[in-house]
Amino acid sequence: MEIPITGFVMHSGDSDSEHSHKLFINSWDGRPVNLHVHPFKGNTTVDDGHYHHYAGVTEPAPSGVPHVHNYYAETSFNDQHTHLIRGTTGPAIPLPGGHYHRFEGYTTINGRTPHAHRYSGNTGDEKEYRQ
Incomplete structure (x- = not known):
């Protein structure tokens, strides 16, 4: 089952090799989140x-x-x-x-x-x- 989502990714700004990104979802299955x-x-x-x-x-x-x-x-x-x-x-x-x-x-x-x-x-x- 596929559920459509939309959102955006923010880079953490870390310069080391173990940096991270944050995913912010703003819609789930067509509904605003x-x-x-x-x-x-x-x-x-x-x-x-x-x-x-x-x-x-x-x-x-x-x-x-x-x-x-x-x-x-x-x-x-x-x-x-x-x-x-x-x-x-x-x-x-x-x-x-x-x-x-x-x-x-x-x-x-x-x-x-x-x-x-x-x-x-x-x-x-x-x-x-x-x-």
């Missing part, structure tokens, strides 16, 4: 005697079609260091009038004693994306 984002926040697990807070907004994704979101955030500065979190959410989980996504993973390794933290949570409900 609105883009949206989700807020997310939480605390990591306690490891090496401390934890970190994180908060951010997912990358945009189309509304009304099966989708996931990429996310990225830097944690709070605790115990003289930060960590990065990044990943891809799970699929949309319906809410009355909207949806949310699950996310989970491990931070990057950092600290005087190198370590990582686990994190997990749910995004907030979707918000309309405005460039």
Whole structure:
């Protein structure tokens, strides 16, 4: 089964060999697609005697079609260091009038004693994306 879509690709501007492109879909099966984002926040697990807070907004994704979101955030500065979190959410989980996504993973390794933290949570409900 083929579903016609339209959209555009944006080059990330990275100069290294592992650069990326973002695809923004603006129609799916002849219907306009609105883009949206989700807020997310939480605390990591306690490891090496401390934890970190994180908060951010997912990358945009189309509304009304099966989708996931990429996310990225830097944690709070605790115990003289930060960590990065990044990943891809799970699929949309319906809410009355909207949806949310699950996310989970491990931070990057950092600290005087190198370590990582686990994190997990749910995004907030979707918000309309405005460039």
